Amino acid sequence: MARTKKKTKTTKKRQFKRPSLTLSNQQKLVAGSFLIIFGMLLFISFVSYFFTGNADESIINEFTTREVEAKNWLSKIGAWLSNFFIKQGFGVAAFIFSGLTVLTGVFITFNIDKARLKKNWFWGTLIAIWLSVALGFFTSKIDFLGGTIGYEVNAFLQDYIGKIGVVMLLIFGAITYLAIRFKMTADSFKALFKSAKKNIKSDFEDLSEAASQPPIVDNDLTAEAEAIKSTFDLDTEQKTTTANTQTPPAVKNDLEISAPIEEEGDVENKENNIAIEVENALEEASETDNLANKLVEDFGEFDPKLDLSKFQFPHLDLLKKYDSEGITINQEELEENKNKIVETLNNYKIGISSIKATIGPTVTLYEIVPEAGVRISKIKNLEDDIALSLSALGIRIIAPIPGKGTIGIEVPNKNATIVSMRSVIASQKFQKADMHLPVALGKTISNETFVVDLAKMPHLLMAGATGQGKSVGLNAVLTSLLYKKHPAEVKFVLVDPKKVELTLFNKIERHYLAKLPDSEEAIITDNTKVINTLNSLCIEMDDRYELLKNAMCRNISEYNTKFKARKLNPNDGHRFLPYIVLVVDEFADLIMTAGKEVETPIARLAQLARAIGIHLIIATQRPSVNVITGIIKANFPARIAFRVTSKIDSRTILDGAGADQLIGRGDMLYTQGNDMIRLQCAFVDTPEVEQITDYIGSQKAYPDAYLLPEYVGEESGTSLDVDIEDRDKLFREAAEVIVIAQQGSASLLQRKLKLGYNRAGRLIDQLEAAGIVGGFEGSKARQVLVPDIAALNQLLDEEKQ
Numbered sequence: 001m002a003r004t005k006k007k008t009k010t011t012k013k014r015q016f017k018r019p020s021l022t023l024s025n026q027q028k029l030v031a032g033s034f035l036i037i038f039g040m041l042l043f044i045s046f047v048s049y050f051f052t053g054n055a056d057e058s059i060i061n062e063f064t065t066r067e068v069e070a071k072n073w074l075s076k077i078g079a080w081l082s083n084f085f086i087k088q089g090f091g092v093a094a095f096i097f098s099g100l101t102v103l104t105g106v107f108i109t110f111n112i113d114k115a116r117l118k119k120n121w122f123w124g125t126l127i128a129i130w131l132s133v134a135l136g137f138f139t140s141k142i143d144f145l146g147g148t149i150g151y152e153v154n155a156f157l158q159d160y161i162g163k164i165g166v167v168m169l170l171i172f173g174a175i176t177y178l179a180i181r182f183k184m185t186a187d188s189f190k191a192l193f194k195s196a197k198k199n200i201k202s203d204f205e206d207l208s209e210a211a212s213q214p215p216i217v218d219n220d221l222t223a224e225a226e227a228i229k230s231t232f233d234l235d236t237e238q239k240t241t242t243a244n245t246q247t248p249p250a251v252k253n254d255l256e257i258s259a260p261i262e263e264e265g266d267v268e269n270k271e272n273n274i275a276i277e278v279e280n281a282l283e284e285a286s287e288t289d290n291l292a293n294k295l296v297e298d299f300g301e302f303d304p305k306l307d308l309s310k311f312q313f314p315h316l317d318l319l320k321k322y323d324s325e326g327i328t329i330n331q332e333e334l335e336e337n338k339n340k341i342v343e344t345l346n347n348y349k350i351g352i353s354s355i356k357a358t359i360g361p362t363v364t365l366y367e368i369v370p371e372a373g374v375r376i377s378k379i380k381n382l383e384d385d386i387a388l389s390l391s392a393l394g395i396r397i398i399a400p401i402p403g404k405g406t407i408g409i410e411v412p413n414k415n416a417t418i419v420s421m422r423s424v425i426a427s428q429k430f431q432k433a434d435m436h437l438p439v440a441l442g443k444t445i446s447n448e449t450f451v452v453d454l455a456k457m458p459h460l461l462m463a464g465a466t467g468q469g470k471s472v473g474l475n476a477v478l479t480s481l482l483y484k485k486h487p488a489e490v491k492f493v494l495v496d497p498k499k500v501e502l503t504l505f506n507k508i509e510r511h512y513l514a515k516l517p518d519s520e521e522a523i524i525t526d527n528t529k530v531i532n533t534l535n536s537l538c539i540e541m542d543d544r545y546e547l548l549k550n551a552m553c554r555n556i557s558e559y560n561t562k563f564k565a566r567k568l569n570p571n572d573g574h575r576f577l578p579y580i581v582l583v584v585d586e587f588a589d590l591i592m593t594a595g596k597e598v599e600t601p602i603a604r605l606a607q608l609a610r611a612i613g614i615h616l617i618i619a620t621q622r623p624s625v626n627v628i629t630g631i632i633k634a635n636f637p638a639r640i641a642f643r644v645t646s647k648i649d650s651r652t653i654l655d656g657a658g659a660d661q662l663i664g665r666g667d668m669l670y671t672q673g674n675d676m677i678r679l680q681c682a683f684v685d686t687p688e689v690e691q692i693t694d695y696i697g698s699q700k701a702y703p704d705a706y707l708l709p710e711y712v713g714e715e716s717g718t719s720l721d722v723d724i725e726d727r728d729k730l731f732r733e734a735a736e737v738i739v740i741a742q743q744g745s746a747s748l749l750q751r752k753l754k755l756g757y758n759r760a761g762r763l764i765d766q767l768e769a770a771g772i773v774g775g776f777e778g779s780k781a782r783q784v785l786v787p788d789i790a791a792l793n794q795l796l797d798e799e800k801q
């Protein structure tokens with residue numbers, strides 16, 4: 001119940017709303033009719049100017065003197081306006097502005113699409129300028145033809161490009177106008193000329209036909225007709241002939257009658273002698289075949305980044321270069337390790353046919369091809385013996401290496417090199433990554449940068465004993481996203497019970513963080529707030545699913561693409577949806593204190609949120625089964641394990657051993673369901689994170705953090721009692737729609753009553769309060785509690801008493 005109530009509030013509290021100037025219908029009528037009348041007055045004063053302009057010329061400057069009389073039909077104001085627009089302005093082209101003023105009035109009165117009006121003003125003004133320059137070309141002084149603008153622009157242009165230049169410029173202007181406005185091409189110009197030519201021809205033909213009457217055709221055509229005939233070609237001859245064909249009995253002399261040759265695109269109807277002219281089809285200037293296309297044409301695609309269009313992504317120099325970067329090959333160490341491996345295996349009578357080393361940042365992989373007949377399990381069992389003989393921690397045996405017919409032995413390097421965040425961010429792999437949420441985790445054993453898409457994971461579980469690199473790992477993930485994603489595209493919800501790890505991100509609150517509407521701090525450190533936030537995210541998820549459903553999209557990227565193409569109307573509640581990344585550090589602590597209250601929303605989000613762009617990263621020190629429960633595990637296929645202390649812990653995280661054999665300091669295993677990849681996590685230190693957040697934080701931000709839907713906990717005793725007086729005007733109609741359809745869904749109301757999503761949602765809440773529909777049931781439609789209209793009427797009547 002509480003959740004539903006909340007939904008209503010949420011939708012009201014969308015962020016980044018801009019105030020918009022909206023007029024009531026009455027105000028529109030007043031403003032519109034004023035403009036229509038004003039435009040008509042302009043027109044009258046302009047017409048009058050041609051008769052009275054000269055006479056009024058002298059009194060323009062004596063405007064305030066009452067004795068002076070103006071001749072203009074609209075007296076002094078008319079004289080002044082017409083002089084201003086025609087003489088001082090555009091000349092005859094000023095009439096365009098009177099027309100545009102009337103048009104504006106009509107648009108406002110009848111509430112017609114404003115984009116079209118803007119277009120009309122734009123082109124109208126251009127035509128007025130062109131016309132005034134074109135007419136100004138023919139005058140040698142400032143007069144009513146081109147006005148001051150036409151005269152002065154001409155004088156200026158002629159000074160520089162001469163008269164011929166001006167003519168050419170005008171022609172070019174006209175062609176550009178026709179090409180852009182009417183989408184004309186060279187072909188359409190050709191077609192236009194052709195049809196014009198044909199028109200002229202047919203005029204003459206008519207004339208010649210007329211001359212060829214009366215019906216009794218005599219070969220002695222009148223001299224006049226003959227003259228015309230001789231001027232025009234065969235074509236005319238044929239038609240005359242055709243006319244003769246139709247009256248054969250009257251043909252007196254022996255005219256040769258031949259079948260008429262039909263000219264291309266000029267079919268003649270022989271029966272009634274009416275010529276049908278078939279024109280070459282012009283390329284149609286498609287105006288608005290589709291509103292979305294038109295909007296995109298007028299305003300371009302929707303750009304979610306526009307509010308922070310000047311946002312600068314952090315640059316690489318904010319990240320540190322480390323001295324111990326870059327792999328150095330220690331030949332001695334390699335040789336020594338190889339010998340020890342071969343020796344140990346030989347001690348157990350295992351022959352090796354070849355061995356190959358791949359040097360990574362922290363470990364070196366020795367790939368062994370055993371001699372034929374050696375059982376793999378035998379080598380696997382020797383793990384501890386090999387570790388002992390190499391006297392090294394963190395030996396891991398991969399037998400066999402998936403996809404290869406070899407056995408791998410990973411041996412830690414004596415001197416591990418640091419994989420700097422800078423090097424992975426700078427890598428081509430990351431820079432060119434075409435992913436929704438690219439994350440550069442670190443480098444593989446073959447020293448390749450490892451980049452994954454968080455959106456594909458779709459949720460990440462991170463575990464490792466204390467001090468093994470978890471916090472650095474989380475920072476690496478967040479830093480990667482900051483380097484690749486604009487604040488409009490991704491938002492973080494940060495939960496940090498330790499209160500220290502993520503505090504630096506406070507500086508980018510208004511850029512990248514999301515929070516509950518009434519909370520002061522965006523980074524959540526208090527456990528009760530975590531519960532509210534998680535539930536709030538569930539509501540955001542439900543809202544997003546509803547939006548996706550209404551937009552008929554399967555996932556967030558399809559939805560956002562559609563929204564950018566302006567195919568979704570913001571008035572129906574549609575908005576650009578940024579990805580939301582929820583990061584929970586110290587998940588064990590949360591589960592211990594809040595248990596099911598945390599587990600349920602986390603599990604719900606993990607199960608459902610992938611399609612609508614909410615992704616979870618949870619990190620824990622204690623990977624025990626009561627923290628990472630079956631339900632959580634099942635929904636977090638992507639896992640990162642840093643070093644843990646026991647095999648059991650390793651199994652809990654990875655469903656297999658291995659994490660207990662890592663060497664710490666960012667050495668990790670990554671799995672996304674099948675293979676396990678050993679990686680060295682990229683290292684990003686606190687001062688580096690601070691520099692990045694400072695850099696972003698110092699830039700222009702949104703007015704507030706991204707506001708999540710408000711969630712009112714059960715304990716706050718929300719009641720759905722909506723005062724009958726406060727009900728929506730469409731309450732009864734909505735109730736009838738729901739009862740008739742026996743389906744309690746907001747989208748049904750949206751469709752049937754043509755409502756926006758918010759209003760339909762509010763109506764559903766009111767229907768629930770009135771006991772007409774049941775409670776919220778997730779993605780299912782609500783139950784309808786009233787069987788038919790009669791019962792509904794009875795219920796509503798009883799309510800009134």
Ligand SMILES: Nc1ncnc2c1ncn2[C@@H]1O[C@H](COP(=O)(O)OP(=O)(O)OP(=O)(O)O)[C@@H](O)[C@H]1O
Nearest residue numbers: 465466467468469470471472621665666681682683
């Ligand atoms: N990728 C790395 N490369 C090099 N050194 C690292 C890396 N990750 C961590 N370290 C080293 O390990 C130390 C501890 O790392 P970190 O703070 O991330 O551990 P943690 O697992 O978050 O510990 P806790 O759970 O106690 O917070 C770091 O200060 C750093 O010196």
